[in-house]
Amino acid sequence: MDLFLQQLANGVALGAVYAMFAIGFGLVFATMGILNVSHGTYATWGAIAALALLERDVPFVGALVGGVLAAGAIGVVVDRLAFEPLRRRGVGMLGSIITSIGAWIILGDLAQEATDAQARSFPSGSFPSGFVEVGGVRLGYPQLLNILVAAALVVGMHLVLTRTRLGGAIRAVGYDAAAASLSGVNPRLIIALTALLAGGVAGLAGVLSALSTNNVSFTMGEGLLLKGFAAVVVGGFGDVRGAALGGLIIGVSEVLGAQYISNDFRDAITFGLLVLFLVAMPRGIIGEREVRRA
Amino acid sequence: MPAFLSSSYETTLEFAIVSALFALAVYVAVWAGLLSLTPIALGAVGGFTYAAVQTDHGIGLPAALALGAALGALVSLLLSTFLLRLATHYVAMATIAVVLIGRVVVLNLDVTGGAAGTGLVRRSTTGSLLLVLALVCWVLARLRRARLGLAVETVREDPVVAAALGIDVRRVQRAMFCLSGAIGGIAGVLEADLLQYIGPNTYYVDLGFVTLAAVVLGGAYHWLGPVVGALVFAFLPELLGEVMDSGENIANGVLLILIMIYLPRGLVDPARVLAWRSRLATWLPRRAAGERAITEAVVER
Numbered sequence: 001m002d003l004f005l006q007q008l009a010n011g012v013a014l015g016a017v018y019a020m021f022a023i024g025f026g027l028v029f030a031t032m033g034i035l036n037v038s039h040g041t042y043a044t045w046g047a048i049a050a051l052a053l054l055e056r057d058v059p060f061v062g063a064l065v066g067g068v069l070a071a072g073a074i075g076v077v078v079d080r081l082a083f084e085p086l087r088r089r090g091v092g093m094l095g096s097i098i099t100s101i102g103a104w105i106i107l108g109d110l111a112q113e114a115t116d117a118q119a120r121s122f123p124s125g126s127f128p129s130g131f132v133e134v135g136g137v138r139l140g141y142p143q144l145l146n147i148l149v150a151a152a153l154v155v156g157m158h159l160v161l162t163r164t165r166l167g168g169a170i171r172a173v174g175y176d177a178a179a180a181s182l183s184g185v186n187p188r189l190i191i192a193l194t195a196l197l198a199g200g201v202a203g204l205a206g207v208l209s210a211l212s213t214n215n216v217s218f219t220m221g222e223g224l225l226l227k228g229f230a231a232v233v234v235g236g237f238g239d240v241r242g243a244a245l246g247g248l249i250i251g252v253s254e255v256l257g258a259q260y261i262s263n264d265f266r267d268a269i270t271f272g273l274l275v276l277f278l279v280a281m282p283r284g285i286i287g288e289r290e291v292r293r294a
Numbered sequence: 295m296p297a298f299l300s301s302s303y304e305t306t307l308e309f310a311i312v313s314a315l316f317a318l319a320v321y322v323a324v325w326a327g328l329l330s331l332t333p334i335a336l337g338a339v340g341g342f343t344y345a346a347v348q349t350d351h352g353i354g355l356p357a358a359l360a361l362g363a364a365l366g367a368l369v370s371l372l373l374s375t376f377l378l379r380l381a382t383h384y385v386a387m388a389t390i391a392v393v394l395i396g397r398v399v400v401l402n403l404d405v406t407g408g409a410a411g412t413g414l415v416r417r418s419t420t421g422s423l424l425l426v427l428a429l430v431c432w433v434l435a436r437l438r439r440a441r442l443g444l445a446v447e448t449v450r451e452d453p454v455v456a457a458a459l460g461i462d463v464r465r466v467q468r469a470m471f472c473l474s475g476a477i478g479g480i481a482g483v484l485e486a487d488l489l490q491y492i493g494p495n496t497y498y499v500d501l502g503f504v505t506l507a508a509v510v511l512g513g514a515y516h517w518l519g520p521v522v523g524a525l526v527f528a529f530l531p532e533l534l535g536e537v538m539d540s541g542e543n544i545a546n547g548v549l550l551i552l553i554m555i556y557l558p559r560g561l562v563d564p565a566r567v568l569a570w571r572s573r574l575a576t577w578l579p580r581r582a583a584g585e586r587a588i589t590e591a592v593v594e595r
């Protein structure tokens with residue numbers, strides 16, 4: 001029983017990172033209709049930026065903020081250069097997938113050079129270490145941080161998107177940019193803000209993932225991308241709660257599956273869930289309900 | 295081997311041919327309106343089967359290619375039973391999932407060598423690779439002019455109209471999905487043969503993304519497009535590598551974004567050829583005005 005609780009907690013901590021990543025990835029898909037393949041590299045760059053700051057003796061919180069800002073800035077730049085020109089031409093979803101592949105190639109290649117294709121890790125002592133123990137369950141500080149930050153992010157993002165004018169504007173632009181601009185929303189600004197928000201959240205997931213796995217490498221974003229994609233499909237597009245729930249389900253089932261079934265089938269469980277949901281429940285658990293009428 | 299090709303360019307050409315085959319496999323699915331990465335997973339089926347039977351039974355390349363094509367088509371048929379029921383953009387996602395699961399299967403089977411991968415002996419030559427590519431192109435060129443090709447074109451342009459014209463949309467898509475899988479299987483066999491070592495990461499999403507990019511870069515409206523796209527994608531970094539120390543792949547990324555913005559239909563675009571022809575026709579008065587009217591009508595659509 002203790003082992004089960006411990007693994008459940010580990011799963012939740014892992015799922016928290018997936019959830020964070022999935023929130024940004026899902027937001028871009030739901031509001032802009034972009035299946036952004038390069039989203040994982042934003043996380044990689046967030047972690048690389050944080051690593052560079054930590055190596056220059058910047059305190060951990062500063063490095064975390066720096067990683068988030070760097071990834072957010074990359075998100076905005078990619079949106080301006082690779083997605084904005086297509087929006088004006090109305091090339092559709094395939095077009096944005098292809099330009100995001102272009103951005104993925106560029107950012108991935110640059111990340112490979114920035115890290116010399118080596119796996120690195122945050123310098124020891126540069127971040128808080130230790131653990132807390134609650135009822136026989138041990139959680140390291142990084143794991144605890146994942147859970148707390150993810151929880152705050154889910155609640156915060158959900159409130160922003162559903163209760164504020166900014167959130168209303170983001171959803172309105174996602175639904176119909178022209179109609180939104182008729183009601184006084186500036187779609188260009190809102191799209192840039194959404195890209196900043198989504199990129200920043202990806203950076204946050206990247207830094208925290210690097211912290212809890214002790215690994216900064218140019219391929220780390222790929223894993224997050226695939227798991228985040230699965231999380232968004234399982235939980236449902238277009239809803240922060242769905243992405244978060246999907247991330248948790250993927251994280252917990254991965255850890256419990258590795259413990260009780262077989263470590264070899266860790267990814268099989270994740271991607272099996274992905275296929276199962278695509279076939280049986282393509283809108284996910286908390287799916288976007290389309291109320292569009294002809 | 296042509297004398298002007300130095301040996302390093304010959305290697306690049308060989309890999310470009312295999313990329314072109316993968317790109318053609320993806321193109322065939324796109325042609326029928328299905329964005330699909332399953333050819334990558336079927337490439338794994340072909341490649342690992344080839345590796346297994348080569349070590350155990352010493353199978354030759356032609357037999358391996360036939361086997362790869364047959365398995366590719368068969369597994370596609372099985373996959374199509376649930377994949378083609380999905381709405382279009384979920385098909386794309388589900389095919390990515392198929393590739394992801396393919397890697398897990400490769401990691402956990404004994405015949406594939408698990409995480410260590412498996413080796414094989416090279417049997418192909420540049421000439422035989424070119425021959426296979428030419429054969430596949432010939433089949434697609436014939437298909438383009440056949441009744442099925444016309445039906446496929448209609449399905450892509452508008453499935454509802456196609457259905458109204460009496461075309462069985464599901465059957466056409468399933469047929470093209472299987473053809474796509476067969477070409478994917480062939481490409482997988484040749485990729486394995488060329489690399490002489492394949493592992494769980496050989497046929498993975500990276501290959502899928504780059505293949506899809508090559509298709510769209512070259513143009514997804516004619517079989518020549520994917521071939522051109524794959525050649526550009528293989529040779530551009532190679533040529534730039536001579537003048538740059540690093541980052542030559544970045545050029546592919548930049549090119550991809552520029553092409554999508556300025557030539558969203560890709561480098562090879564039959565509609566553009568038609569447009570040129572009709573413009574030419576205005577200067578050459580002997581050309582029948584009737585043809586001009588037809589081509590202009592096509593271009594306008």
